[in-house]
Amino acid sequence: MTPPAINMNSTTPTAAETNKPGLARIRVGLGDVTKNNLNQLMRLNKVLFPIDYKPSFYNEILEVGEFAKIIYFNDICVGAVCCRKTNVEGSRTLQDLYIATLGILAPYRQYGLGSKLLKHVLENAELPPSSGPKIARVYLHVQTNNEQALKFYKKHGFEKKERCENYYPQFDESDAYLLEKVLIREN
Template sequence: MTPTVDMSSNTATATTTDYKPKNAAFRVGLGDITPNNLGQLKRLNTVLFPVVYTATFYKEVLEVGEFAKIIYFNDVCVGAVCCRKENVAGSTSMQNLYIATLGVLAPYRRLGLGSKMLEHILENAELPASTGPRIGKVYLHVQANNEEALEFYKKHGFAVAEKCEKYYPQFEVSDAFRLEKVMVAEN
C-alpha cells in the first residue's frame, strides 16, 4: 500500500512515494520552496553544507519552480534540492541544469529521500518545455573525496565529465569532479 501524504502547510505541494522501509509507516512529500519556508531552507543549508549561500542564490531558488524542492518526512523538513538553469552558448533551444545543492539531514539518510529528490529533478528535466529551451544536460560538482556522493550520482546515471583541480579552494580537499547526465543530445 502506498503511504498517503498529508501536508498541512498551505505553502507546500506534496507528492507520494512508493518507498517504505519494512515495518515502518511514514509520509514523504516534496514541497515547493516559497518565501514562507525559505528560512527552513536556509537553516538546512547551514547544517548540510560548509558554504554560506548568498541572498542572490535564495532569490534564484524561488524562481526555478520544480527545480527547487524541500523534502518532508512525517511533516518534518529534512532535506532539499536547489538547481539553476544556465544558458548554453550558441543555443536558443537548449539550457543546462546545475544542481547547486542536494542534501538530507544525517538521521534521515539511506531512506531513499535523496533519490526521490534527484528523480523528481531528472523527471522534470526530461519534460518537453512548453515555452523556452529544453534541458540538455544536468550537472553538478562533487568534492573528489566524497565517495558516497560519487556512487549516489553514478547510480542515477551520472558520469564523471572532468576533474576540476582546486575547485573548492577553501577546503583541504580542493579538487572536485564534474558529473553530468545528458538529457537531450545537442543537434
C-alpha cells in the same frame, strides 16, 4: 498567505525501511520552496553544507519552480534540492540545469529521500517545456573524496566529465569532479 504545496505522494515504506523493526508507515512529500519557507531552507543548507550561500542564491531558487524542492519525512523538513538553469552557449533552444545543492539530514539518509529528490529533478528536466528552452543536460560538482556522493550520482546515470582542480579552495580537499547526465545530444 497560502501554505507551500506539499505532495505527500508516498506512504509505502521503502526497501530500507521494511528491514527496520517497529517502523510505522511513513509519509514522504515534496514541497515547493516559497518566500514563506525560505528561512527553513536557509537553516537546512547551513546544517548540510559547509558553504554560506548568499541571498542572491536564494532569490534565484525562488524562480526555478520544480527544480527547487524541500522533502518532508512525516511532516519534518529533512532535505532539499536547489538547481539553477544556465544557458547553453550558442543555443537559443537549449539550457543546462546545474544542481547547486542536494542534501538530506544524516538521520534520514538511506531512506531513498535523496533519490526521490533527484528523480523529481530529472523527470522534470526531461519534460517538454511549456515555453522556453529544453534542458540538454544536468550537471553538478562533487569533491573528489566524497565517495558516497560519487556512488549515488553514478547510480542515477551521471558520469565524470572532468576533474576541476582547486574548485573548492576553502577546503583541504579542494578538487572536484564535474558530473553530468546528458538528456539531449546535439548533432
